[in-house]
Amino acid sequence: DQQVKQNSPSLSVQEGxxxxxxxxxxxxxxxxxxxxxxxxAEGPTFLISISSIKDKNEDGRFTVFLNKSAKHLSLHIxxxxxxxxxxxxxxATGANSKLTFGKGIxxxxxx
Amino acid sequence: NAxxxxxxxxxxxxxxxxxxLQCAQDMNHNSMYWYRQDPGMGLRLIYYSASxxxxxxxxxxxxxxxxxxxxxxxxxxxESAAPSQTSVYFCASTQSWGxxxxxxxxxxxxxxxxx
Numbered sequence: 001d002q003q004v005k006q007n008s009p010s011l012s013v014q015e016g017x018x019x020x021x022x023x024x025x026x027x028x029x030x031x032x033x034x035x036x037x038x039x040x041a042e043g044p045t046f047l048i049s050i051s052s053i054k055d056k057n058e059d060g061r062f063t064v065f066l067n068k069s070a071k072h073l074s075l076h077i078x079x080x081x082x083x084x085x086x087x088x089x090x091x092a093t094g095a096n097s098k099l100t101f102g103k104g105i106x107x108x109x110x111x
Numbered sequence: 112n113a114x115x116x117x118x119x120x121x122x123x124x125x126x127x128x129x130x131x132l133q134c135a136q137d138m139n140h141n142s143m144y145w146y147r148q149d150p151g152m153g154l155r156l157i158y159y160s161a162s163x164x165x166x167x168x169x170x171x172x173x174x175x176x177x178x179x180x181x182x183x184x185x186x187x188x189x190e191s192a193a194p195s196q197t198s199v200y201f202c203a204s205t206q207s208w209g210x211x212x213x214x215x216x217x218x219x220x221x222x223x224x225x226x
Contacts, residue, residue, distance in 0.1 A: 042220070102153050
């Protein structure tokens with residue numbers, strides 16, 4: 001049972017445009033959400049997070065939005081750059097502090 | 112700073128062989144984790160160690176054993192490798208078990224192929 005779902009396996013956007021990466025979750029006990037970025041042949045690196053007490057968190061070009069009623073979060077990248085091309089994992093955690101990851105989405109930013 | 116170091120980076124095994132993946136972190140972290148990444152499956156937790164001297168099963172522990180050798184090192188052992196264990200394995204660490212609120216640091220991964 002996939003508790004964190006990234007239903008789109010890939011996304012392609014033009015450089016300078018907005019990238020919107022979506023994530024849905026089913027476990028209502030999750031209260032902290034994270035995005036990780038992964039380049040080929042490297043380990044994932046932490047990108048941005050959001051607590052369930054907030055609905056938005058911003059860090060430079062990256063903004064994460066959380067809609068608790070819909071159990072949905074999204075990562076916005078504005079403007080998108082070719083260096084943003086990577087696999088992005090959505091992850092969630094709750095009281096047990098174990099991170100549950102989605103399957104990932106491959107973002108390609110075209111120059 | 113080395114961060115999280117995994118060895119080996121690549122390994123090919125025959126079915127039934129055993130091997131150990133080594134992981135060491137130099138950030139004085141208390142908690143350490145082993146994940147596997149498979150195409151279309153994301154990252155799945157195999158085992159974790161909340162603190163030195165403790166280990167616990169994750170989502171997919173079957174076929175694996177772990178040892179938290181000391182605070183720095185956390186090894187993953189495959190006693191009798193199977194083709195289903197072909198995967199990329201990631202070790203990760205974080206400051207403390209109750210504070211997984213972002214900074215989970217990952218190693219570069221170990222690519223294992225079981226023939």
